[in-house]
Amino acid sequence: MKLSSQIKPISYLKAHAAEIVRNLGEQREPLIITQNGEAKVVMQDIESYEQTQETMALLKTLALGNRQIEEGKVQPATDVIKRLREGRQAR
Template sequence: MKFSSQIKPISYLKAHAAEIVRELGEKREPLVITQNGEAKVVIQDIESYEQTQETMALLKILALGTRQIEEGKVQPAKDVIKRLRMRAGG
């Protein structure tokens, strides 16, 4: 995704807030806001934000699982199932 067309100064945000909110919902592309010529914030529609958060959570879970495998903190599923069945009396 190219952000070059989605960069606007803060004065544009102030003058076109309602239009920006509508376009963010339609296009689902983030908008970079600059202040004094420097990128300061990124705004995006709520659905995109929620999707990003869910993706980040899944990536964290994946990274944790990978680290546990590397550290040898995992056991074969058959061993775990056998132990659970023994606890349950079966």
């Protein structure tokens, strides 16, 4: 993906909104909108956005798990499974 070809001024967005939306869905590449020569907004299709959000959630979960490992807040899986089974049998 070459971002330089995906940079457009806000005037282009105003004049070509329908075409931009169609292209975002087909090309699945983000579009950077500039205002007064500065990048202000990134537009992307909904599927790419959802995939990005899912990826970020997974990365946050992995980071939390790594932090818990570093802090020693872990238990062997066999101990956890045993405790869960004992809890179920007690009911």
